[in-house]
Amino acid sequence: MIRIPRRSIDYVTNSSISTLKNANTRLISTCRAVVLPRFGGPEVLEVRHNVGLPDLGASEVLVRTAAVGINPLDCRMRSGYGRSLFEPLLPLILGRDVSGEVAAIGSSVRQLHVGQEVFGALHPTAVRGTYSDYAILSEDELVPKPPSVTHVEASAIPFAALTAWRALKSTARISTGQRVLVIGGGGAVGLAAIQLSVAAGCKVVTTCGKLSIDRVMAAGAEKAIDYTSEDLRTKLEGRFHAVLDTIGLPETEILGVDLLKRGGNYMTLQGEVVSLADTYGLVVGGAAASAKLLKKQVQYRQSHGVEYWWIHMRTDFEGLEEIARLTRAGKMKIPVGKTFPLGEAAEAHHVKESKLASGKVVLEIE
Numbered sequence: 001m002i003r004i005p006r007r008s009i010d011y012v013t014n015s016s017i018s019t020l021k022n023a024n025t026r027l028i029s030t031c032r033a034v035v036l037p038r039f040g041g042p043e044v045l046e047v048r049h050n051v052g053l054p055d056l057g058a059s060e061v062l063v064r065t066a067a068v069g070i071n072p073l074d075c076r077m078r079s080g081y082g083r084s085l086f087e088p089l090l091p092l093i094l095g096r097d098v099s100g101e102v103a104a105i106g107s108s109v110r111q112l113h114v115g116q117e118v119f120g121a122l123h124p125t126a127v128r129g130t131y132s133d134y135a136i137l138s139e140d141e142l143v144p145k146p147p148s149v150t151h152v153e154a155s156a157i158p159f160a161a162l163t164a165w166r167a168l169k170s171t172a173r174i175s176t177g178q179r180v181l182v183i184g185g186g187g188a189v190g191l192a193a194i195q196l197s198v199a200a201g202c203k204v205v206t207t208c209g210k211l212s213i214d215r216v217m218a219a220g221a222e223k224a225i226d227y228t229s230e231d232l233r234t235k236l237e238g239r240f241h242a243v244l245d246t247i248g249l250p251e252t253e254i255l256g257v258d259l260l261k262r263g264g265n266y267m268t269l270q271g272e273v274v275s276l277a278d279t280y281g282l283v284v285g286g287a288a289a290s291a292k293l294l295k296k297q298v299q300y301r302q303s304h305g306v307e308y309w310w311i312h313m314r315t316d317f318e319g320l321e322e323i324a325r326l327t328r329a330g331k332m333k334i335p336v337g338k339t340f341p342l343g344e345a346a347e348a349h350h351v352k353e354s355k356l357a358s359g360k361v362v363l364e365i366e
């Protein structure tokens with residue numbers, strides 16, 4: 001059970017339960033959440049009231065959610081992606097991204113305070129997600145929300161931008177003057193990758209659909225090539241220091257590897273760790289994934305002299321701080337296509353999966 005001061009409405013910590021016993025406090029032990037009881041289509045998502053709130057750990061923060069960005073991972077998890085890990089843990093609460101207000105802090109939290117507006121993202125393997133009135137994140141998964149952006153705008157950014165950060169900054173370590181190719185720059189990760197590269201002083205070329213061209217150019221790309229109507233091989237000139245492939249098809253992989261300078265980094269978002277674990281179980285699938293990755297790494301090192309990576313989003317406080325700084329400066333924006341109330345999460349998933357919204361789909365918590 002979590003204790004909340006009435007004056008600021010939301011305030012709760014484990015440790016505060018024993019200490020805050022006055023008229024200004026109320027207890028909450030449950031909240032509203034969108035729950036995934038079994039894998040399936042959007043219709044399996046259930047809005048439940050009175051969902052139990054776990055106790056808050058010492059380094060954790062309770063966030064009263066204002067907006068939650070929907071990521072492709074949410075829809076894939078709903079359909080069963082990651083079942084080797086998540087099936088025994090059903091029912092789950094989906095959602096990685098969040099923007100909202102700090103409602104309570106654990107006893108060792110130092111950088112954030114109750115009432116502060118924050119945004120951030122959970123790690124991909126987190127079991128209790130953000131599709132809820134209240135989300136619980138570690139202190140290092142949150143940063144203050146810049147006042148210049150709304151909660152809806154902020155919630156569209158962190159998971160995608162941290163994925164791009166993991167690739168470009170933590171893996172390829174891009175630096176000023178380098179050339180970066182983003183294959184599939186029109187989505188959230190692609191747009192974040194373009195903006196991170198530009199902020200790092202790189203020149204960016206990207207492929208995207210016709211309708212995304214204005215968007216990727218506004219994000220700072222030097223050149224955008226429409227993959228639906230143009231021959232990428234003839235249009236893509238010169239070599240790149242880093243290639244981020246958000247699509248990860250065999251043809252985009254070959255294209256990306258061929259276009260790298262020696263010593264460059266090819267990074268795909270479509271690694272096979274999870275799908276192999278789902279097919280063969282965590283142990284055998286995990287071993288098969290390691291072997292497959294290693295084989296590709298050796299192969300491309302020998303054939304092209306380049307490094308090959310499967311990129312997985314990770315929470316990264318340094319990255320999140322930089323992303324917040326760029327957001328504050330107006331240099332990190334992910335367009336929002338459509339918003340839905342929390343109670344319409346199933347419809348929001350349908351719209352996201354059917355590509356009926358151009359831009360991020362976001363749940364707004366009433």
Ligand SMILES: NC(=O)c1ccc[n+]([C@@H]2O[C@H](COP(=O)([O-])OP(=O)(O)OC[C@H]3O[C@@H](n4cnc5c(N)ncnc54)[C@H](OP(=O)(O)O)[C@@H]3O)[C@@H](O)[C@H]2O)c1
Nearest residue numbers: 072163184186187188189190208209212227269311312313
């Ligand atoms: N490994 C990880 O940790 C990780 C983390 C985040 C995301 N992902 C994966 O990365 C992918 C992108 O995520 P996201 O959040 O950016 O998704 P998103 O916002 O839904 O964007 C997807 C975009 O991909 C573009 N696209 C599709 N086919 C394309 C092609 N052949 N060539 C160029 N562009 C193409 C489309 O752009 P146009 O509209 O321009 O056609 C679409 O907007 C998803 O598959 C997601 O599951 C992986």
